[in-house]
Amino acid sequence: MTSWAHGYVADSPYTFAYQAAQAPGNLAMICAMMGVDWQPTGRMTIADIGCGRGYTVNALAAANPGWSVIGLDYNPAHIAEAASLAERAQVGNATFVEADLAEMTDAEIDQLPELDMVTLHGVWTWVADPVRAGIVRLLSRRLKPGGLCYIGYNALPGFGADMALQRLFRHLAALQPLGTSPEKAHAAIPTIRALYESKPANLPPTGMLNRICSDELKLDAAYLSHEFLTAHWRPVFFEDLCADLAPAKLDFVGSAGFHENVPDVIFSPEQRAIYDTLPMGPAREFLADLVLQRPFRRDVFVRGLRRTDPVAALDRIMLAACRTLPEASPKVAVPVGTAELDAELWEPIAAALKEGPQSLGRLRSLPKGRNPNAAELLTLLGGAGYVLPFLRDVGPSEVTQRFNRIVAETYAVEGRRGGQFAMASPVAAGGIACTWIELAVAVQPEMAGPELPDPAVIAARILPGFEGEGLQTGTELVEELLRERPAFWRQFGII
Known part of the structure; x- marks a missing residue:
C-alpha cells in the first residue's frame, strides 16, 4: 500500500470498465418505474466520484455534447489516464480532478459547479470514514435540489458471507512482502483453493468463492486486489447507508436493477404477505435483502422527492431494440x-x-x-x-466515432481478455454494452460505406498475429457480427 492511499490499493490501476447502471437514461427509467419525476435534459452537469480510469465519464461526455461530466478520483494514475483519453479523443466536456474527499475543505468543494447528478460505483464500501464524510459533504453542498444520486456498494446481509474471505485474502497477502497488490492477490489463490477443498465450516461456498476456485472462470487479479485488499472494506446495511446520507437530504427512489423494484417477481406469496405488513422504507428493503441474492446493491436517491404517475411516466419512455x-x-x-x-x-x-x-x-x-x-x-x-432508451433521433457525431475508435485501439489487449466495454451512443445518451471485438469491427472505416466490408480483411486487421485456425475462427465471428449488428449500430448512431 502506498502511504498516501488511506489503506486503499493504489499500486495498480483498476479494471477498465463501463458501468451501464450510471447512465442517466437508465436511471430515468428507474425513476419513472418508481413514480419519481426526473428526466435527463440537454444541459446537465454530472460528477462521478471514484471515477477510476474514466471510461464511464468519457463515454457519457462523448455521447452528450451539452453535458459537463466531471470525474473525481484520489489516484493520480487514474486521473492521468482518463484525462489523456479525453484529450486524444477531443472530448472537451469531460473534466478530471484528482481529489481526496477526506481532505477537501468546504471551500474547495464549493469550487465545483452545482450538480444535476452524482454517481458512485464501487466506492462507499472501500473507503475510510473521513472519505465517506467528504462524500456526504459534497452531496449536501453541490447536488442540486431535485438532483439524482446513484450509489453502488457491497451490501449486508448479502455480502456478509464473504467477509471471512476478504479477511483471509488480507492475511495471505500479508505473507507476501514483495510484489504488487495484484501479485499478492494472485499468490493467495492456491491457498484459498486448498482451504475451499477442505470444506471449512465458516468459509461458505459463496458465488464469489466458487468463481475464485473455478478453473474455468479466471478472475482478474487487479479486480481481486481492489475488491479485497483495502484496509477499509466494509459492506453496509441499506438503512445504515441511509442514516449516513441523511445530512445530504436524500430520499430513496429504488434499485437500478429493474426486477428488484417489482414485488410480484421478488417475493413468494408467504413473503409478500409479510412485506405488505411492513412500512415503506428500510424495513421493506431489509426484507428484500433477506430474500434476494443481492451482495451488491445499486441504489438511486434524489435530493427532493417529487411524485408522478408511474404508468404515465413509463408509457412516455421511448425504447429501441439493441440486439x-x-x-x-x-x-x-x-x-x-x-x-x-x-x-x-x-x-x-x-x-x-x-x-x-x-x-x-x-x-x-x-x-x-x-x-x-x-x-x-x-x-x-x-x-x-434487448432494449435501450431512445433519447435522441440523431446520427453519429465526430466525437463519438473518434472516441469509440481510440478506445478500440488503446485497449485492444485488455479487451481481448474480457472486460465491460461499450460504444458511446448519442441516441442512447450513454454507452451500448459490447465486446471488444464488436467495438473493433464497428469503428472500421469501411463501416461508413454503402456495402459491408469483407470479414476476412477486417479479421486480419483487428487480430494481428493470428493465423490458421485462429484467424479462421476470428473471420467467422466477424462475419456473424456483420450479419447481425450494423442495423442496430446505425439505429443508435454508432455508424
Whole structure:
C-alpha cells in the first residue's frame, strides 16, 4: 500500500470498465418505474466520484455534447489516464480532478459547479470514514435540489458471507512482502483453493468463492486486489447507508436493477404477505435483502422527492431494440421463477420493435385483449438486455466515432481478455454494452460505406498475429457480427 492511499490499493490501476447502471437514461427509467419525476435534459452537469480510469465519464461526455461530466478520483494514475483519453479523443466536456474527499475543505468543494447528478460505483464500501464524510459533504453542498444520486456498494446481509474471505485474502497477502497488490492477490489463490477443498465450516461456498476456485472462470487479479485488499472494506446495511446520507437530504427512489423494484417477481406469496405488513422504507428493503441474492446493491436517491404517475411516466419512455429479438418471449430469471410473456402478447411487441423505436405505451397497447403491466414489461425487455432508451433521433457525431475508435485501439489487449466495454451512443445518451471485438469491427472505416466490408480483411486487421485456425475462427465471428449488428449500430448512431 502506498502511504498516501488511506489503506486503499493504489499500486495498480483498476479494471477498465463501463458501468451501464450510471447512465442517466437508465436511471430515468428507474425513476419513472418508481413514480419519481426526473428526466435527463440537454444541459446537465454530472460528477462521478471514484471515477477510476474514466471510461464511464468519457463515454457519457462523448455521447452528450451539452453535458459537463466531471470525474473525481484520489489516484493520480487514474486521473492521468482518463484525462489523456479525453484529450486524444477531443472530448472537451469531460473534466478530471484528482481529489481526496477526506481532505477537501468546504471551500474547495464549493469550487465545483452545482450538480444535476452524482454517481458512485464501487466506492462507499472501500473507503475510510473521513472519505465517506467528504462524500456526504459534497452531496449536501453541490447536488442540486431535485438532483439524482446513484450509489453502488457491497451490501449486508448479502455480502456478509464473504467477509471471512476478504479477511483471509488480507492475511495471505500479508505473507507476501514483495510484489504488487495484484501479485499478492494472485499468490493467495492456491491457498484459498486448498482451504475451499477442505470444506471449512465458516468459509461458505459463496458465488464469489466458487468463481475464485473455478478453473474455468479466471478472475482478474487487479479486480481481486481492489475488491479485497483495502484496509477499509466494509459492506453496509441499506438503512445504515441511509442514516449516513441523511445530512445530504436524500430520499430513496429504488434499485437500478429493474426486477428488484417489482414485488410480484421478488417475493413468494408467504413473503409478500409479510412485506405488505411492513412500512415503506428500510424495513421493506431489509426484507428484500433477506430474500434476494443481492451482495451488491445499486441504489438511486434524489435530493427532493417529487411524485408522478408511474404508468404515465413509463408509457412516455421511448425504447429501441439493441440486439436481435427472439421469436419467442425472452425469459428473465427472477426470485420467484421466470418472467416471460405469452406468445399473443410478445409477438406484436417484437414486431413493432423490429420496425423501429417505440414508446412503452404503444408497445403495451398492441396485444389484443390484455395490456401488459408497464413496469413488468420494462423489467422483461430491459432486464433481458434487448432494449435501450431512445433519447435522441440523431446520427453519429465526430466525437463519438473518434472516441469509440481510440478506445478500440488503446485497449485492444485488455479487451481481448474480457472486460465491460461499450460504444458511446448519442441516441442512447450513454454507452451500448459490447465486446471488444464488436467495438473493433464497428469503428472500421469501411463501416461508413454503402456495402459491408469483407470479414476476412477486417479479421486480419483487428487480430494481428493470428493465423490458421485462429484467424479462421476470428473471420467467422466477424462475419456473424456483420450479419447481425450494423442495423442496430446505425439505429443508435454508432455508424
